[in-house]
Amino acid sequence: MSTVRRFWPILGLLVWAVLPAVVKDPYVIHMLFMVTMFSILAVSLNIAVGYTGLSNLSHATFFGIGAYVAALLSIKTGASFLITLLAGGLVALGFGLLLGLPTLRLKGFYLALVTIGFGQIIRLTELNWISLTNGPMGIPGIPTARLAGYEFTPVAFNYYALVILLLEIEAVRRISDSRIGRALMAIKNDEIVANALGVNITYYKVLAFALSSLFAGMAGSIYAHYVTFVSPDSFTMADSVSILCMVILGGSGTLLGPVIGAVALVVIPELLRFASLYRMIFVGAAMVIGILVREGGLGQTIKEAIGRFGASLHREVKA
Amino acid sequence: MGNILEIKNVSMRFGGLQALHDVSMTVEEGSIAGLIGPNGAGKTTLFNIISGFLTPTSGEVIFEGKPVHGLPPYRLTEIGINRTFQNIRLLQEMTVLQNVQLGYHCRTRTGLFDALGRTSLFKQEEETTRRQALELLDFVGIAQYKDELAKNLSYGLQRKLEIARAIATGAKLLLLDEPSAGMNPAEKDGLAALVRAINDQLGRTVLLIEHDMRLVMYLSQKITVLNQGEKIAEGDPAQIQSHPRVIEAYLGRSYKGGERSA
Numbered sequence: 001m002s003t004v005r006r007f008w009p010i011l012g013l014l015v016w017a018v019l020p021a022v023v024k025d026p027y028v029i030h031m032l033f034m035v036t037m038f039s040i041l042a043v044s045l046n047i048a049v050g051y052t053g054l055s056n057l058s059h060a061t062f063f064g065i066g067a068y069v070a071a072l073l074s075i076k077t078g079a080s081f082l083i084t085l086l087a088g089g090l091v092a093l094g095f096g097l098l099l100g101l102p103t104l105r106l107k108g109f110y111l112a113l114v115t116i117g118f119g120q121i122i123r124l125t126e127l128n129w130i131s132l133t134n135g136p137m138g139i140p141g142i143p144t145a146r147l148a149g150y151e152f153t154p155v156a157f158n159y160y161a162l163v164i165l166l167l168e169i170e171a172v173r174r175i176s177d178s179r180i181g182r183a184l185m186a187i188k189n190d191e192i193v194a195n196a197l198g199v200n201i202t203y204y205k206v207l208a209f210a211l212s213s214l215f216a217g218m219a220g221s222i223y224a225h226y227v228t229f230v231s232p233d234s235f236t237m238a239d240s241v242s243i244l245c246m247v248i249l250g251g252s253g254t255l256l257g258p259v260i261g262a263v264a265l266v267v268i269p270e271l272l273r274f275a276s277l278y279r280m281i282f283v284g285a286a287m288v289i290g291i292l293v294r295e296g297g298l299g300q301t302i303k304e305a306i307g308r309f310g311a312s313l314h315r316e317v318k319a
Numbered sequence: 320m321g322n323i324l325e326i327k328n329v330s331m332r333f334g335g336l337q338a339l340h341d342v343s344m345t346v347e348e349g350s351i352a353g354l355i356g357p358n359g360a361g362k363t364t365l366f367n368i369i370s371g372f373l374t375p376t377s378g379e380v381i382f383e384g385k386p387v388h389g390l391p392p393y394r395l396t397e398i399g400i401n402r403t404f405q406n407i408r409l410l411q412e413m414t415v416l417q418n419v420q421l422g423y424h425c426r427t428r429t430g431l432f433d434a435l436g437r438t439s440l441f442k443q444e445e446e447t448t449r450r451q452a453l454e455l456l457d458f459v460g461i462a463q464y465k466d467e468l469a470k471n472l473s474y475g476l477q478r479k480l481e482i483a484r485a486i487a488t489g490a491k492l493l494l495l496d497e498p499s500a501g502m503n504p505a506e507k508d509g510l511a512a513l514v515r516a517i518n519d520q521l522g523r524t525v526l527l528i529e530h531d532m533r534l535v536m537y538l539s540q541k542i543t544v545l546n547q548g549e550k551i552a553e554g555d556p557a558q559i560q561s562h563p564r565v566i567e568a569y570l571g572r573s574y575k576g577g578e579r580s581a
């Protein structure tokens with residue numbers, strides 16, 4: 001059973017690792033990168049939304065903060081991409097604390113509204129603080145990532161992002177399978193009981209929100225060096241909504257569900273490009289149906305299908 | 320032995336409703352005590368006060384000689400009081416084992432970096448609480464369901480799980496709010512044995528609210544009776560059964576005791 005459970009993620013990882021090396025089409029390489037990028041974002045949003053039950057409609061904002069920090073830092077100081085990775089993550093984390101500390105007492109709907117407001121404030125700041133952000137024109141000419149004189153190609157960026165994604169998944173796995181993770185899940189399940197059991201609600205909510213922002217900020221730094229250009233239009237509320245959809249569709253509160261959601265919601269719209277006008281309608285409808293049919297998300301569906309497949313294999317082997 | 324818990328002249332008002340009026344009672348350390356009364360008598364309200372979910376309008380709650388009224392629930396859990404709920408409150412989407420492991424939250428210390436780095440402190444703490452949690456599940460008799468989601472357990476088993484979680488917090492005083500509600504007679508017998516075992520094997524003091532008279536009379540050394548927010552009687556089971564005011568409270572007006580759901 002557990003070998004079957006491990007088999008698919010490992011196979012997926014192998015494909016993921018091999019594809020950028022064998023594919024020659026730059027467009028496909030770019031799409032692969034975007035899948036990895038959105039996977040990092042979905043997995044990190046899942047910490048706050050899936051495990052802890054917080055609403056957040058500004059995840060792309062933290063992504064953007066990380067990207068702007070990386071852009072400015074590398075342009076103004078020539079800092080290496082690893083420095084901007086840390087800085088982008090930490091500044092996003094700082095903003096996460098700033099937003100989280102006063103607002104995480106709010107519940108569901110209200111919290112969602114506050115995060116939307118936060119996203120708008122940051123966006124307006126990016127648009128209007130022209131001396132720092134260059135306003136709507138954005139910041140071009142961000143140095144690409146460089147390691148020991150070697151300049152990252154899009155393929156190298158794929159591996160860079162994949163390594164960060166894997167580190168992130170391992171971190172989330174370790175957190176979820178610990179006293180901390182149980183505290184987060186308890187908050188999602190029943191705050192009153194969690195509190196009565198000695199779980200410090202505010203502390204853990206802020207922690208989840210901060211970690212979530214940290215990884216989003218790191219993703220921002222990777223992205224900034226990759227596209228070498230950031231503008232307020234790169235990180236909109238529509239992106240925040242997409243990331244949230246990836247988490248929900250894939251299976252919130254599961255380790256790999258958000259990755260499946262990210263793959264599905266990046267790849268499917270691309271495959272449907274021929275139907276340009278109608279594709280988003282299709283994607284929207286598919287999502288609504290998907291969520292209605294499976295509250296546990298796609299991840300759950302796939303897991304069960306694999307479970308059945310594994311069981312049938314087992315029977316065949318025995319027979 | 321002395322009293323682990325003393326309630327002194329506690330009153331609770333909800334707007335125009337006097338839910339508790341000048342109630343005083345004690346629970347002896349190491350005993351099983353019962354709290355009974357018709358619907359709406361104020362029993363759960365008193366539990367809410369003892370466990371910190373409500374602050375009394377007036378009066379005092381003394382635990383192990385120290386005033387504790389007005390402290391928040393998590394502080395009372397740390398100090399050694401934990402409860403179950405009349406309308407079962409489990410962490411439904413978490414496993415049976417995780418529910419009990421959470422009971423140890425307030426007794427353990429590892430933080431984010433221990434979890435990320437899988438430090439030796441983390442491994443040791445995780446290992447210990449896991450083992451203890453499994454032992455507790457075994458103790459209440461639901462070990463085979465450890466990996467089930469709590470919501471998939473039957474009603475009776477959910478009540479046992481909630482009790483296991485309360486024990487896990489290390490509570491010296493356990494408050495059980497209608498633990499037998501919704502159970503069939505066989506399950507009730509199992510519950511009675513469990514409460515006894517909690518008391519004499521684990522040495523925990525138990526205060527229980529119960530509508531099943533047979534059960535509460537069998538288990539309790541001392542019973543306190545509330546009616547319409549006032550204490551009307553107190554004594555051992557024999558005294559309570561023959562107490563005129565108790566008989567009047569239960570039988571005088573429309574009889575509503577006995578079996579009801581949460």
Ligand SMILES: Nc1ncnc2c1ncn2[C@@H]1O[C@H](COP(=O)(O)OP(=O)(O)OP(=O)(O)O)[C@@H](O)[C@H]1O
Pocket residue numbers: 333336338356357358359360361362363364365405
């Ligand atoms: N938070 C609250 N706000 C307002 N009124 C309350 C509150 N909690 C309890 N009450 C009222 O106080 C009275 C006592 O309720 P309580 O739940 O303590 O009764 P009980 O003895 O536990 O009854 P039951 O046997 O039905 O559980 C009831 O009239 C109830 O409606």
Ligand SMILES: [Mg+2]
Pocket residue numbers: 362363364405
């Ligand atoms: Mg009650």
